[in-house]
Amino acid sequence: MDGRRAHDARRYSHEAMHTVFEVYALHPDERYAAQAADAAFALTQRLERDLSRFIANSDISRINRLEAGEATRVGPDTLECLVIARHMFEVTGGAFDISIGTGLSSLDLDEDAFVVRATQPGVRLDLGGIGKGYAVDLMADVLEEWGLHAALVHGGFSSVLALDGPEDGGGWPLTLSDPAAPARVLARLSACQTSLGASGLVKGDHIVDPRTGEPVRGRRAAWVAAPRPATRGQAAADGAPRLAVTAVTDALTTACMVMSVDEIAALCARSPGLEAWVLEDHGQDGPGEAGLRHFGGIDSDGPVALQTGDA
Amino acid sequence: MMTETRASHWAMIGITLMRVLVGWHFMYEGLAKLTADSWSAAGFMKQSRGPFAGFFRWLASDPTMLAYSDTITMWGLTIVGACLILGLFTRLASLGGIGFLLLFYLCNPPFIGYFYTIPSEGSYLIVNKNLVELGALIVIFATGSGKFAGLDRIVHGLWVRKPRLAAA
Amino acid sequence: MAGEDGKDKAAPAAAEGQRKLDRRDVLMGLSTVPALGLFGYAWRKQNQVKQAAAQAAVAPREAAAAGDVKEVNVALLGAGAQGQVLTEAMQRIPGLRFRAVCDIWTEYNQRRVVNTLKRYGHEVNGYVDYREMLDKEPAIEAVIIATPDFWHAEHAIACLKAGKHVYCEKEMSNTLEGARNMVLAARETGKLLQIGHQRRSNPRYIHCHDKLLREANLLGRIVTVNGQWNRAVAADLGAPERYAIPQATLTQFGFKDMHQFRNWRWYKGLGGGPIVDLGSHQLDIYSWFLGSNPTHVTASGGLLYHDPATHEWYDTVMVIFDYMTPAGPAKAYYQTQTTNGSQGYFETFMGDQGTLLISESELNNPGSIYRDPNAPAWDAWIQKGYISAPVVPEEKEEGASGAIADVRESAAPDRHKVPITLTDPYHQPHLQNFFDAVRGKATLNCPAEVGYESAVAVLKVNEAIEANARLAFRPEDFRVGGTA
Numbered sequence: 001m002d003g004r005r006a007h008d009a010r011r012y013s014h015e016a017m018h019t020v021f022e023v024y025a026l027h028p029d030e031r032y033a034a035q036a037a038d039a040a041f042a043l044t045q046r047l048e049r050d051l052s053r054f055i056a057n058s059d060i061s062r063i064n065r066l067e068a069g070e071a072t073r074v075g076p077d078t079l080e081c082l083v084i085a086r087h088m089f090e091v092t093g094g095a096f097d098i099s100i101g102t103g104l105s106s107l108d109l110d111e112d113a114f115v116v117r118a119t120q121p122g123v124r125l126d127l128g129g130i131g132k133g134y135a136v137d138l139m140a141d142v143l144e145e146w147g148l149h150a151a152l153v154h155g156g157f158s159s160v161l162a163l164d165g166p167e168d169g170g171g172w173p174l175t176l177s178d179p180a181a182p183a184r185v186l187a188r189l190s191a192c193q194t195s196l197g198a199s200g201l202v203k204g205d206h207i208v209d210p211r212t213g214e215p216v217r218g219r220r221a222a223w224v225a226a227p228r229p230a231t232r233g234q235a236a237a238d239g240a241p242r243l244a245v246t247a248v249t250d251a252l253t254t255a256c257m258v259m260s261v262d263e264i265a266a267l268c269a270r271s272p273g274l275e276a277w278v279l280e281d282h283g284q285d286g287p288g289e290a291g292l293r294h295f296g297g298i299d300s301d302g303p304v305a306l307q308t309g310d311a
Numbered sequence: 312m313m314t315e316t317r318a319s320h321w322a323m324i325g326i327t328l329m330r331v332l333v334g335w336h337f338m339y340e341g342l343a344k345l346t347a348d349s350w351s352a353a354g355f356m357k358q359s360r361g362p363f364a365g366f367f368r369w370l371a372s373d374p375t376m377l378a379y380s381d382t383i384t385m386w387g388l389t390i391v392g393a394c395l396i397l398g399l400f401t402r403l404a405s406l407g408g409i410g411f412l413l414l415f416y417l418c419n420p421p422f423i424g425y426f427y428t429i430p431s432e433g434s435y436l437i438v439n440k441n442l443v444e445l446g447a448l449i450v451i452f453a454t455g456s457g458k459f460a461g462l463d464r465i466v467h468g469l470w471v472r473k474p475r476l477a478a479a
Numbered sequence: 480m481a482g483e484d485g486k487d488k489a490a491p492a493a494a495e496g497q498r499k500l501d502r503r504d505v506l507m508g509l510s511t512v513p514a515l516g517l518f519g520y521a522w523r524k525q526n527q528v529k530q531a532a533a534q535a536a537v538a539p540r541e542a543a544a545a546g547d548v549k550e551v552n553v554a555l556l557g558a559g560a561q562g563q564v565l566t567e568a569m570q571r572i573p574g575l576r577f578r579a580v581c582d583i584w585t586e587y588n589q590r591r592v593v594n595t596l597k598r599y600g601h602e603v604n605g606y607v608d609y610r611e612m613l614d615k616e617p618a619i620e621a622v623i624i625a626t627p628d629f630w631h632a633e634h635a636i637a638c639l640k641a642g643k644h645v646y647c648e649k650e651m652s653n654t655l656e657g658a659r660n661m662v663l664a665a666r667e668t669g670k671l672l673q674i675g676h677q678r679r680s681n682p683r684y685i686h687c688h689d690k691l692l693r694e695a696n697l698l699g700r701i702v703t704v705n706g707q708w709n710r711a712v713a714a715d716l717g718a719p720e721r722y723a724i725p726q727a728t729l730t731q732f733g734f735k736d737m738h739q740f741r742n743w744r745w746y747k748g749l750g751g752g753p754i755v756d757l758g759s760h761q762l763d764i765y766s767w768f769l770g771s772n773p774t775h776v777t778a779s780g781g782l783l784y785h786d787p788a789t790h791e792w793y794d795t796v797m798v799i800f801d802y803m804t805p806a807g808p809a810k811a812y813y814q815t816q817t818t819n820g821s822q823g824y825f826e827t828f829m830g831d832q833g834t835l836l837i838s839e840s841e842l843n844n845p846g847s848i849y850r851d852p853n854a855p856a857w858d859a860w861i862q863k864g865y866i867s868a869p870v871v872p873e874e875k876e877e878g879a880s881g882a883i884a885d886v887r888e889s890a891a892p893d894r895h896k897v898p899i900t901l902t903d904p905y906h907q908p909h910l911q912n913f914f915d916a917v918r919g920k921a922t923l924n925c926p927a928e929v930g931y932e933s934a935v936a937v938l939k940v941n942e943a944i945e946a947n948a949r950l951a952f953r954p955e956d957f958r959v960g961g962t963a
Contacts, residue, residue, distance in 0.1 A: 035717025056841040056900045065902065073571045076598060114570070114599065146719040215374075331514045338518060396514045465508035468500035 009152075009166060012037035016044035017052070017132055019156035023143065026150040026166055036146035040139035040153070047135050050078050051127045060125050063107070066118035071108075079114050081127060081134050082107070084244060088130070088251040092267065096255035097210035098125050133159040133197060133250025140228075140246075152191075158198045158253075161228065161246045162191035176277060179221050186292050187277060193228040197249030199257050200279075209258040221279040222256035224249045252276070261293060268296030327460045330395050330451045333444060337408060338392025344385045351381050361420045387411060395451070398461010405452035412445040531864045548574035549918055554619045554643075556609055556634055557626035558582035558592040561648055565623055566592060568906040570599055572914060577601035578619055581612045583732050584740075587722040607728075609634060613641045621917055623910075624648060627743045628750050629733065632657030636664040639672060646913045648675040650759045651927075651934045653751050658934040662927045662959040671916050673923045674930025676763045677909035678839055683846050683899040687837060688768055690865050691897070697848060697857065697866070698830030701804065704765055704811035705827040708757040711820035715789060716741040738789065745790040752792025753815045754780070754940050760839075761826050763925075763933040765800065765811050768828055772957045773811075773936050775801040776950050778943040784818045794818065798940050837897070839905060846897030857895065869893040932957045 009024040010033055021044055027033040050059045059074040066072060074082075085098045086109065097104055102124045108117040132155035139153045140161050152172045154160040165171035171192030178184045179200035189196070199222050201207060206215035228245050256264055256276055268274050276295040344350040356371035370376045387407060394404035421435035457463030500508075553575050555562055559582070569575055577596045580603050582589040589605045596603045606612040613619070622638040624631060624647040632652045638645050645665075651674050652658040665672035678684045691697050715738065723737055733749070734740040744750035766772050780793035795816045802809040825838035832854035838844040848866055850857055860866050870893075901908070915921035935957050943950045 032717060032720070034714055036719070038714050039717070054842065056845075057902050057904060062902055075567055075570075076595070112600070145721075146717075147721060327511065331511050335514065335518055339522075342522065393515070396511060396518065398508070398511050460507045460510045462508055462512070464504050465500060468504050468508070 009150075010034075012041075014041035014044065016041070017048050017135065017155070019132060019158075021132075021135070021139070021155045022153070023139070024152040024172070025143065025148045027148050032146075033148060036143055036148050039146065040142040043138050043142060044135050044155075047077060047131065047138070050075050051081065051131045053124075053126055060127060063116050063118070064124050066116075066121070066123070068118060068121045071115050071117035073113070073115050076114060077134070077138070079109065079111060079116070080244065081130060081247065082109055082116065082125075083111065084134070084247050085127070085130050085251065088248065088255070091271075092252070092255040092259065093263070094211045095209065095259045095263070096129065096251045098127055098129060099123050099210075100126065100208070101210045101213060129254040130247050130251045132156065133195075133246035133248070134244050135159075136161045136195075136246040137244040158200075159246050159250045160191070160196040160198070162194050162196075163228075165190070165192040176223050178279060186279065187294075189225070191225075194225055195228055195245040195249045196223060196225045197246065197251075197253035198223050199253040201257070207257050211258075216258045218281050219257050219278065220281040222253050223277045224252040224256060225275040226252075227273055265295050271296070323454065323456060323459045326450060326454050326456045327398070329447055330398065330401070330456045330461075333408070333447055333451065334392045334395025334397075334404075336392070336444070337388050337395060337411075341385055341387070341389030341392055345389060350385070351377065352384055353377055353381075355415075355418055356380075359418050361417065361422060363417045367418045384411070398457035398459075398463050399466070401455065401457025401461060401463050402452055405448045408448045409445055409452070412441045412448065416441040416445070528862055531862070550574050550576050551914055551917055552576050552578050552618045552620045554579040554581065554612060554616060554622045555592065556581045556612070556622050556624045556638070557630075557648075558584070558588040559625060562588075562623070562625035563592060563595075564904075565625055565648075565906055565910065566595065568904040569623075569910055571903060571907055572911050575914065577603050579604050579606060579612050579616045581606040581609045583607050583728055584722070584724055586724075587719070609637065613637065613643075619643055621646065621914070628653040628755070629657075629743070629748060632661055635661045635672060639664045639668045639670045642668070642670065644671040644913075644917050646673045646675065646910065647930075649763075649930070649933075650751060650755045650937065651930045653749065653755070653938075655935065655938055658931050658938075659959050662931050665927045671913070671923060672927040672930075673909070673913040673916070674925045674927060674933075675906075675909065676760060676925045676930065676933065677906045678760060678764055679767065679924040679929075680909035680912045681839065681905070682901055682908060683897055684764065684837070684839075686865075686899045687835060687846065687848075687897060691835065691848065691860075692768060692828075695860050695865060697833050697850075697854075697860065698828060698835055699832030699851075699854065700806045701769060701828050701830040702807070702809050703829045704769070704809065705829070706761045706765065706811070706813045706825065707822070708753075708761065708815045708824040709820050709822060710753070710757070710815075710817045712784070712818055742789065745785075745792050747791045750792070751938065751941060752796075753794060753817050754792075754796040754798070755937055757815050757824070758796070758798075758813060758940070759933060759937045761824070762800075762813060762937050763930075764826055765802075765813070766932060766936065768826075769802050769804045769809060769811070771802050771804045772932055772952065772954070773800040773802050774952055776936070776939050776943045776952070778940045779947075780941075780944040793941070793944060796940065796944065798943070800936070834892075841901055846899070848895050848897060849892045850895065852892060861895070864898060866895040867898045869895055928959065931959055 009026050010030060011022060011024050012034060013020050013022045014037075015021075021041060023037040023040060025033045025037065027036075049055060052058050053060045053064060055061060059072070059078040062072045063074070082098075085096075086104060086107075088096045089098075089104055099107075102122055103120055104123065104125075106118065106120045107123060108119060110117070136153045136155050136159045140151070140163055143149075143151050143153065143163065149164045150166055151163045152160065153163075160174065162172045162174070171190040171194065174189045174191050174196060175185045176187040176189070176198070178186060201220060206217070207219075208214065209216050226245050226249050252267075252274070256278060259267070261278065264276055264278060268276055274296045278293045278295075280293070353371045356367040356377075359367035359371075370380050388411060391404045391407045391411065394400050395408065416439070421437060421439045455463075458467055551574060553569070555566060555577065558566075558580050562582070577599075578601075580589055580592050580596065582592070582605075585605065585607060589607075593603050593605045604612075604616070606615075621644040622634075624634050624638070624645060626634055626648075628650050629652075631647055631650075632654070635645050635647045639661075647661070651661060661672060692701075718737055718741055724740065726736070729736060729740055734743070739746055739749070744756050745752060750756065776798060778796060778798040780796035780798075782790055782793055783795045785794045795814075795818065797814045798812070800811045800813070802811065823838070823840070823843055825836060825844045828835040828837075832851050834849040834851075835846075836844055836849070837846045847870075850869075857866060861868055909924065912921055912924050916923045935952070939950060939952070
């Protein structure tokens with residue numbers, strides 16, 4: 001998937017979390033826009049310090065060291081990430097699991113005291129499948145605070161959030177393409193106040209289904225799109241947590257790489273507003289047009305209400 | 312059954328000592344791997360050279376086979392080692408040990424022109440410590456040291472009905 | 480053969496089939512079992528050694544139960560970037576109750592931190608004027624000061640005189656006069672004043688200082704020191720348009736405009752530039768580890784890259800300090816630059832028996848100590864868990880052909896890791912130390928007098944650059960004597 005810039009947008013980049021974050025912004029004052037982008041990038045540094053499991057004194061590393069019965073206090077952003085991750089775990093029936101099968105449900109999250117308690121040892125968290133998306137959401141909030149409304153933020157092109165589109169019409173032009181043949185465009189979108197997540201594999205790589213521990217083959221790429229809620233603070237009527245929408249699409253694309261076609265269809269069916277695409281691997285024959293499946297459709301009237309399935 | 316070659320008394324003491332040393336080595340190798348945070352033979356197998364390289368690399372690449380190989384190696388070394396120290400089922404244990412050492416040797420043979428970055432001390436040309444230990448196990452196997460000074464002696468005494476008469 | 484005869488003689492009954500085993504058989508049979516016992520013993524001993532080393536590895540946490548600690552009422556003076564970092568760190572220290580936040584940027588930083596603290600369950604009030612805060616919040620017992628350097632002296636002295644204990648961010652002050660008055664105020668009022676050189680409470684640094692240098696003297700005689708803080712080019716800080724501070728407020732508090740408010744560190748009279756912002760931490764460690772203050776300083780610096788219209792201080796500084804340590808003379812080099820971030824920040828202490836490479840970062844250079852080949856063996860210290868066993872160089876990636884020639888030019892010195900991991904946010908130990916001292920359970924790791932010594936050394940660097948000369952320190956320069 002590549003993003004084409006709408007003619008005047010300036011582009012700022014910054015490396016963090018093992019990827020390159022970029023801000024595309026349309027603003028008359030270039031210096032001001034650069035400072036706004038810097039303020040947004042400063043967030044990624046802070047989030048990496050809190051969320052990285054490679055940094056010994058991050059919130060996540062401390063959680064990974066908890067023995068049964070032990071607890072640790074974490075920052076509000078970390079806790080929000082964990083709450084969203086747990087919700088996604090339920091919504092996808094375990095296909096998205098930041099603990100990769102080591103027992104996410106055994107963690108007790110106290111949202112008022114910002115405390116995480118382990119009820120059993122051995123839980124190992126890795127927020128790679130949701131951290132970048134969450135960072136993108138926070139960055140977008142910062143840009144809006146600075147008054148940059150016509151902007152697009154992404155992390156490594158796999159977590160994308162489009163704010164207002166460029167003035168010359170519609171939204172930001174995005175394309176979905178085959179990771180094995182990037183020149184082949186599979187779908188085009190015009191994104192405005194929309195989040196898009198993308199997951200793709202290089203040939204030969206495996207992705208492991210956390211529910212079974214087995215590698216899953218045959219899926220080459222997955223994309224999930226959802227509309228951005230009007231204010232991030234809005235909680236869904238059914239009591240589901242506030243949606244940091246790009247964290248959600250980030251998680252869902254990871255889940256869609258291991259979920260079966262039926263499961264994805266069911267998820268989109270019970271979550272109006274969600275849109276997903278999946279590219280199957282046809283092996284030596286090469287992917288044909290039939291390789292791309294499409295589910296759901298974006299309903300831009302409201303935030304997506306994700307429902308847990310019955311299964 | 313009782314026609315194993317007998318060496319002299321002092322030679323048997325020497326061979327028993329060697330058996331205990333080899334057993335200790337095996338047992339420590341096995342236990343150290345079992346109690347380490349994570350150990351896998353994958354590193355060795357991926358660098359396999361020589362005529363069997365294809366086999367070892369395949370073992371390393373398949374997650375199920377790799378898991379079996381690792382488990383069998385860790386437990387096998389420990390059990391062989393314990394049996395050798397105790398002199399219990401010595402011949403069986405020796406065969407097991409010979410089997411492991413043969414596999415290790417064939418996986419990363421120190422032939423001319425092969426270099427590895429797996430940690431190993433010493434300089435070897437075709438013959439390395441695995442091969443030497445393998446030789447030691449052959450001697451242990453052939454001389455029935457367990458029946459001389461080891462639990463095999465008790466087992467043999469309890470289970471064999473025939474009197475233990477020396478061969479003429 | 481003799482052996483067989485012996486067996487025959489010893490087991491005559493076996494021929495009859497009645498007794499299969501005689502005593503000799505049993506003895507010989509069990510003869511090697513003790514070897515197993517010996518193995519078990521050796522195994523246990525080895526595990527004990529490993530455990531001792533592992534226990535040293537994780538820094539001990541003061542996990543006091545919430546009910547055990549006396550609650551301390553806290554105020555935050557200065558809610559900018561550093562104030563927010565400190566606030567986050569303090570959330571993990573039990574028994575703190577926030578009462579007030581004071582910051583002149585009401586719409587942005589002040590409101591943000593007030594809201595964050597409210598989410599954490601603290602009922603805090605926001606203030607613009609610190610004097611008003613001290614008047615209206617008599618319950619405050621401790622104040623955390625994270626305002627710009629040129630305000631430190633006034634803020635700290637006022638808080639001390641109002642009967643509060645103070646934790647003041649580094650640099651103590653942008654002037655020596657200010658720093659001196661802070662020390663005097665702390666003495667007169669008898670209240671605690673901790674300066675924010677947080678490495679002084681970092682368990683890794685403490686381990687290196689107390690155990691590796693003072694107790695084990697692993698490095699031998701330290702003769703040279705090297706250190707740096709390299710930072711890549713960063714754009715000036717801006718602010719969201721809608722939250723601009725009214726000019727009247729800015730002027731009242733000493734700022735020319737919003738840009739200067741956000742970038743005060745670069746301006747003379749407000750901050751001291753990168754050498755003070757970044758260097759003060761590490762130069763403090765130099766003196767601490769060497770056990771003495773510098774005797775001379777030579778420095779060269781300039782504004783080589785950034786815009787002079789908005790940057791008054793030097794963006795590149797290279798400095799050499801001379802020391803007369805208890806073990807003999809030493810020289811230390813330090814540089815800071817803001818055009819390139821290569822190798823980030825670290826300190827290297829080089830002695831005739833070893834080298835210590837350390838930084839605050841848990842990720843890059845957390846702590847390695849190298850043994851000079853001529854030094855005596857460090858086995859005893861490894862067994863005590865002071866340093867790790869030598870680290871085996873990591874396996875290299877396989878090349879395309881699968882054959883890698885492991886050829887080295889010369890033997891690399893053994894590298895040992897410093898086996899301490901900090902699991903808490905970087906500033907937490909130092910704040911914990913401050914609050915422990917407030918509760919009477921500890922002494923400050925960086926009290927005002929110690930912070931003053933660092934301030935003297937650091938502030939002299941800018942002076943040396945300006946004078947373009949080698950400047951000397953007198954021992955009495957580092958002490959604050961008598962009243963102002």
